[in-house]
Amino acid sequence: MIFLPLPFVVALLLVILLVAMLRGDEPRKGLRPFAALICLCAVQSIIVGLRWGYDVTALRYVLPVMASCLPPLVLASFRSLIHLEAGASRARWLHAAPPLGIIALLVLSPALVDGALIVLFVGYALALLNLGRTGPDALDEARFDGADAAHRALLIAAAALCISALFDLAIFLDFQWSNGANAALIVSNANLLELLFLGSTAIVAARARPLPAAAPNTHQAASPAAKDREILERIHHLLVEQRLSRDENLTLSRLARRAGVPARQISGAVNRLACKNVSQYINDFRIAEACKLLRETDMSVTAAMLESGFQTKSNFNREFRRVTSLSPASWRERSRPSPS
Known part of the structure; x- marks a missing residue:
């Protein structure tokens, strides 16, 4: 069927995007979250192709875990464009909870995995929107000539997470109503849209990263009057x-x-x-x-x-x-x- 190669084509396109992102400048620390996001999208796309294109059923346990890693990594990528206070970084380890929770559900209650993924994707989409709620100025670590584009990329990434949640819901309902007869087609289209959107937004946002700079001047008090x-x-x-x-x-x-x-x-x-x-x-x-x-x-x-x-x-x-x-x-x- 014609949809079977699509996940592999998407993976190839994502690899090309990754090479294009890293080609212009030497890899820097600030690019790591975006590079990791594109790599995760490419690997997930390959696994989707193996699972639904070649019926490697064992991968059905891997896909939900990988999917649960995607929203935290999207949020972490865009948070790298925001200056965080020292204490704000201490809670980053909490973003490891989603994949651990999905693993626990796969062992204890597999029927709840689909619902958990939908809540997870929508929740992180709302977190992204909250991150950029004040507009391009919220991305204070983004270069000014790329801040507007990075903010639009943030909004598109949030939309992509919501679209993924809708596709997860469609797959769940398909299994309930027709025993998964259309699941492969739905997954392929979801993969094509979601992963390409996320990969493309990662490229746009990564281009707003500045080069390293020297240490700045210290804070001076401003006059309250004017x-x-x-x-x-x-x-x-x-x-x-x-x-x-x-x-x-x-x-x-x-x-x-x-x-x-x-x-x-x-x-x-x-x-x-x-x-x-x-x-x-x-x-x-x-x-x-x-x-x-x-x-x-x-x-x-x-x-x-x-x-x-x-x-x-x-x-x-x-x-x-x-x-x-x-x-x-x-x-x-x-x-x-x-x-x-």
Whole structure:
């Protein structure tokens, strides 16, 4: 049947995605959760193909355990884009509970495994949505030019977990009503959608990881009287006078350390005074620099993009259109004086 090879094709695509993610830069510690997520998706896809394509029934005990590892790893991947206090990392071991619980249910009460997986996937989807509830600014360890894309990836990953829960419910009902006659088809489609979605979102989010940086300045107390204005003035000085906006690896967390102001205060000040998120606020400075380069020099659009702090052309073009309503090439053509 035509659906049998699909899990193996998905596994191959995921391996290609993993290679593409690691090819541009040397593997770094920050990429490990995303690389592990893609590897788990690829291995799970292969096991799905063996179980339903070649009827290796012994793997029916392996699949639910592997599936239970997926939501905690998705959450851990996106949490790596958020600066956590020292005490917050102590509870990470609790995320080992889902696979251990599924193993216990397989031994003691197999009939409850499907229901437990549905609750698990929906629960972690809600945890992901809560993680990004404040928008791109919540991902304060993501580079500003990738924060919006990483936040969209977070929302897609949460949706993928919910879709997986719906497919699990469909498989459960299929076994109840038709003794699993359509289970193989459902599993193959679920595998194709869920694992590719998760693999793709891992790539997008991983690209927002910054390179390692040196130790920052210590915290300085901000004036309560005009705190928001003072914060924006300090940020403006860093971005313009020290040209920090050109740092392609700049994140909210790093900006906070350089300014000596907590990230939440920066986000709040920008939200209240500039009426935008921090990512858009920083990219406004970058687009202004790009416009200056395009207007005053013969530098190529790509060179201007890199010089102003962007790393990817898609993000640069999207932000350029947001600020100017034009493409970079069109803006350059209109902004330059016509020859007399």
